[in-house]
Amino acid sequence: MRIIVCVKPVPDPRHWNRMSLHPTLKVLVREGIPNVVNPLDRHALEEALRIRERYGGEVMILSMAPLFSLSILREALAMGADRAVLLSDKAFAGSDTLATSHILSEAVKRIGPFDLILCGNQTIDGWTGHVGPQLSEFLGIEGISFVKMIEGFHFEEDGTAKAIVRKKTEGGYVRIEARLPLLLSVVKEINTPRYVTFSGILEAERKEIQVMSASDLRIDPSQVGLAGSPTKMADLFMPEVKRRREVVQEKPEMASKLIFEKIRQRGLI
Amino acid sequence: MKGEVWVYAESTERVLHEVSLEILSKGREIADSLGGSLSAVLVGRDLMDVAKELVSFGTDQVYWLEPPDSNFYPGVHVVEALTELVKEHDPDILLLGATSVGAELAPKLAARLKTGLSAHCNDLKIDEQGHLLQVVPAFGGGVLATIVCPEKRPQMATISPGVMKIRRNESRNGKILRREMPLNGKSRVKVLDSVKEERMEVSLEKAEIVIAGGWGVGNKENWQMLEDLAKLLGGAVGATRPPVDEGWAREYQMIGQSGKTVRPTLYMGFGISGMMHHMVGIQDSEFIIAVNTDPEAEIFKMCDFGVVGDLKEILPCLIQEIKKGRSEREGF
Numbered sequence: 343m344r345i346i347v348c349v350k351p352v353p354d355p356r357h358w359n360r361m362s363l364h365p366t367l368k369v370l371v372r373e374g375i376p377n378v379v380n381p382l383d384r385h386a387l388e389e390a391l392r393i394r395e396r397y398g399g400e401v402m403i404l405s406m407a408p409l410f411s412l413s414i415l416r417e418a419l420a421m422g423a424d425r426a427v428l429l430s431d432k433a434f435a436g437s438d439t440l441a442t443s444h445i446l447s448e449a450v451k452r453i454g455p456f457d458l459i460l461c462g463n464q465t466i467d468g469w470t471g472h473v474g475p476q477l478s479e480f481l482g483i484e485g486i487s488f489v490k491m492i493e494g495f496h497f498e499e500d501g502t503a504k505a506i507v508r509k510k511t512e513g514g515y516v517r518i519e520a521r522l523p524l525l526l527s528v529v530k531e532i533n534t535p536r537y538v539t540f541s542g543i544l545e546a547e548r549k550e551i552q553v554m555s556a557s558d559l560r561i562d563p564s565q566v567g568l569a570g571s572p573t574k575m576a577d578l579f580m581p582e583v584k585r586r587r588e589v590v591q592e593k594p595e596m597a598s599k600l601i602f603e604k605i606r607q608r609g610l611i
Numbered sequence: 612m613k614g615e616v617w618v619y620a621e622s623t624e625r626v627l628h629e630v631s632l633e634i635l636s637k638g639r640e641i642a643d644s645l646g647g648s649l650s651a652v653l654v655g656r657d658l659m660d661v662a663k664e665l666v667s668f669g670t671d672q673v674y675w676l677e678p679p680d681s682n683f684y685p686g687v688h689v690v691e692a693l694t695e696l697v698k699e700h701d702p703d704i705l706l707l708g709a710t711s712v713g714a715e716l717a718p719k720l721a722a723r724l725k726t727g728l729s730a731h732c733n734d735l736k737i738d739e740q741g742h743l744l745q746v747v748p749a750f751g752g753g754v755l756a757t758i759v760c761p762e763k764r765p766q767m768a769t770i771s772p773g774v775m776k777i778r779r780n781e782s783r784n785g786k787i788l789r790r791e792m793p794l795n796g797k798s799r800v801k802v803l804d805s806v807k808e809e810r811m812e813v814s815l816e817k818a819e820i821v822i823a824g825g826w827g828v829g830n831k832e833n834w835q836m837l838e839d840l841a842k843l844l845g846g847a848v849g850a851t852r853p854p855v856d857e858g859w860a861r862e863y864q865m866i867g868q869s870g871k872t873v874r875p876t877l878y879m880g881f882g883i884s885g886m887m888h889h890m891v892g893i894q895d896s897e898f899i900i901a902v903n904t905d906p907e908a909e910i911f912k913m914c915d916f917g918v919v920g921d922l923k924e925i926l927p928c929l930i931q932e933i934k935k936g937r938s939e940r941e942g943f
C-alpha cells in the first residue's frame with residue numbers, strides 16, 4: 343500500500359505561555375518557540391506505519407512548511423516513514439486552508455498514485471480541521487474525518503480495495519465502508535504513537551527529503567499565499583476576561599460558608 | 612444575493628439538532644440586519660415534518676434535497692448537489708454546525724465553491740460594509756481571530772455547538788422546496804451501521820451547574836466527593852484532561868478545546884490550574900468559582916470567586932454546609 347501522511351509543524355504547546363501578541367502588528371510573536379509535529383499527525387503516521395507493517399508498501403510524509411522545518415520532518419522519518427516531501431516557497435506564506443489544500447493536492451498529483459492519505463483531524467494552532475476534507479475534494483476522492491479506528495481492508499479480485507472505518511459522532515460512531523483511494527483524518531483514540539528510537543534517528547539521517555517549490559509544482563502564485571486565499575484575518579486578539587476576580591484565603595469552614603453564599607445568591611440552592 | 616443567509620440544518624431520526632436551531636436563531640438576526648431572508652437546507656428522506664418545523668421556527672425557505680435511500684453518506688454526492696443548489700441561488704452567507712457531519716461537509720463544499728471558510732466560530736457580526744465578521748479561536752482558544760471573506764461568495768462558517776442562543780421566532784409563511792437528490796448509482800462510500808455509546812445522566816452541556824475537577828483532585832476517592840456535590844446540587848460533573856487520562860472521569864466529561872463547551876449558570880472548578888485548553892470550554896459560564904492550593908494559579912485570574920485552599924478539606928465542609936443550609940431553609 344502506498345500511503346501519504348500529511349504533517350504540519352506547529353509551535354510546541356508546552357511553550358505557548360511564552361507566546362505574545364504584537365501590540366501594533368497584530369501578529370503572534372513566536373520567537374524562540376520550538377516547533378513539533380502536530381500531535382494528531384503523529385497518530386496519522388503511527389496508523390500508516392501499522393498498515394505498512396501488516397500489508398507492506400511505502401509511507402511518505404508530505405508537508406508544506408518553511409525550510410527550517412526539515413528537522414521536524416527528520417523526526418517523522420525517525421518514527422519510521424520511508425521518505426518525505428517538503429513543499430517550501432515564499433509564495434506559499436499566508437495560505438489559508440483552501441490555498442494550503444490546493445498546494446498539497448498539486449504535490450500529491452506529482453508524487454503519483456496512492457492508496458491512502460492520512461491526516462490529523464485538526465492542528466493545534468490553526469485548528470480548523472479543513473485541510474483533510476479539502477484535499478480530498480481537490481483530488482476528487484472521498485474523505486472521512488473524525489476517524490477513530492480502521493477496522494481493516496478488503497482486497498477484491500479485480501484489484502480494488504475497500505476500507506472499513508469507524509467515524510466518531512456526537513452520540514457514538516458510524517461504521518463506514520469506503521473504496522480506496524481514500525483520505526482519512528484521524529482523532530487521537532485511533533492509536534498510541536510509538537516513540538522515536540535511537541536507531542530510528544540514525545536511519546532517518548539517510549532517508550531522502552525532497553524539497554519542492556511553487557515552480558516545481560507549476561503552481562500559479564496568484565492561486566496560493568495571501569493572494570490565493572479567500573479568507574483574510576481582519577483582527578487577532580486575546581480573549582477578554584471580564585470576571586470579578588475576588589480571591590480569598592480562609593479556613594475550610596469559612597471558605598465553605600462563602601462558597602455556599604455565592605451559590606445561594608445565584609438562586610441555585 | 613446580498614442578505615441571503617443559508618443554514619445547513621442537521622437532523623437525526625427526524626429530530627432537528629440543537630446546534631441547527633442555534634445557528635438558525637443567529638441566521639435570522641443576521642438576515643434581518645441585512646434586510647435579507649433566511650433559508651434552511653435539509654438533506655435526507657421523509658423530512659416533511661422537519662421542514663415544517665423549520666418554517667415554524669422562522670425560516671423563509673426550506674430547500675430540501677431528498678435522496679432515494681435514507682442510508683447515504685454525506686460525501687461527494689451531497690457536496691455536488693449542494694454546490695449546484697448554491698450556484699443556482701447565490702446566497703451571501705452559508706452557515707453549518709461544527710459537528711461530525713458539518714465540520715467535514717463544510718470544507719468540502721467550500722473547496723468546490725472555491726470560497727473561504729472559517730471554523731468553530733463563537734461569534735458572528737456584520738461590519739459597516741455588510742461583510743460577515745467571523746470570530747474563531749486558535750491556539751486552543753488562547754488567541755481569537757476575526758476572519759473575513761471579502762470577495763468570494765458565499766461567506767462560509769461552521770459554528771461551535773452551544774455558543775449561540777436559541778431564539779424562537781414568529782412562524783412565517785415559509786416555502787418548502789423539495790428536490791430529488793440522485794445518488795448516481797454506485798457510491799464509493801457506504802454507511803454500514805451507527806452505534807450509540809453510553810450517555811451520562813445530566814448532560815454536561817445542558818446542566819445549570821457544572822462541578823469540574825482537575826489533576827489536583829488526586830485520586831478516585833476524592834473524585835467521589837465531586838460526584839456527591841454535583842448530585843446534591845443537581846449538577847453535572849466535568850473534568851480537565853488529566854482526570855480523564857487517569858481514569859477518574861470519562862472521555863465525554865472532558866471540557867475544553869478537545870472536549871465539550873459548557874455555559875452553565877455556575878461553574879465550580881476544583882484543583883484546576885486554568886490552562887487555556889480547558890478555559891475556552893467554560894468561558895461563557897455565568898459565574899466561575901475556583902478552588903486551588905496555589906495562590907498564583909492562572910484560574911484565579913479568570914474566575915469570579917476564588918478560594919485558596921485544599922479541596923480535600925473544603926469539599927467535605929461545603930457538602931455539609933449545603934446539606935445544613937438546605938435543611939434549615941426547608942425547616943427540618
Ligand SMILES: Cc1cc2nc3c(=O)[nH]c(=O)nc-3n(C[C@H](O)[C@H](O)[C@H](O)COP(=O)(O)OP(=O)(O)OC[C@H]3O[C@@H](n4cnc5c(N)ncnc54)[C@H](O)[C@@H]3O)c2cc1C
Nearest residue numbers: 348406438439461462464465468469470471472473729749
Ligand atoms: C489564528 C488563526 C486562525 C485561522 N483561521 C482560519 C480560518 O478560519 N479559515 C482558513 O481557511 N484558514 C485559517 N487559518 C489559516 C490556517 O491555519 C492555515 O491555512 C493552515 O495552513 C492550515 O490550517 P490548519 O492549521 O487549521 O490545519 P487543519 O485543517 O486543522 O489540519 C488538518 C490536517 O491537515 C494536514 N495539514 C494541515 N496543514 C498542513 C501543511 N501545511 N502541510 C501538510 N499537512 C497539513 C495535517 O495532517 C493536519 O493534521 C488560521 C490561522 C491562524 C493562525
Ligand SMILES: Cc1cc2nc3c(=O)[nH]c(=O)nc-3n(C[C@H](O)[C@H](O)[C@H](O)COP(=O)(O)OP(=O)(O)OC[C@H]3O[C@@H](n4cnc5c(N)ncnc54)[C@H](O)[C@@H]3O)c2cc1C
Nearest residue numbers: 825826827851852867868869870882883884888889904922
Ligand atoms: C492540543 C491539546 C488539547 C488539549 N485539550 C484539553 C481540553 O480539551 N481540556 C482540558 O482540560 N485539557 C486539555 N489539554 C490539556 C491542558 O493543556 C492542561 O494540561 C490541562 O487542562 C490541565 O489540567 P489541570 O488543570 O487539571 O491540571 P494541572 O495543570 O496539573 O493543575 C492542577 C492544579 O491543581 C492544584 N491542586 C493540587 N492539589 C490540590 C488540592 N489538594 N486542592 C486544590 N488544588 C490543588 C494545583 O495547584 C494545580 O493548579 C489539552 C492539551 C493539548 C496539548
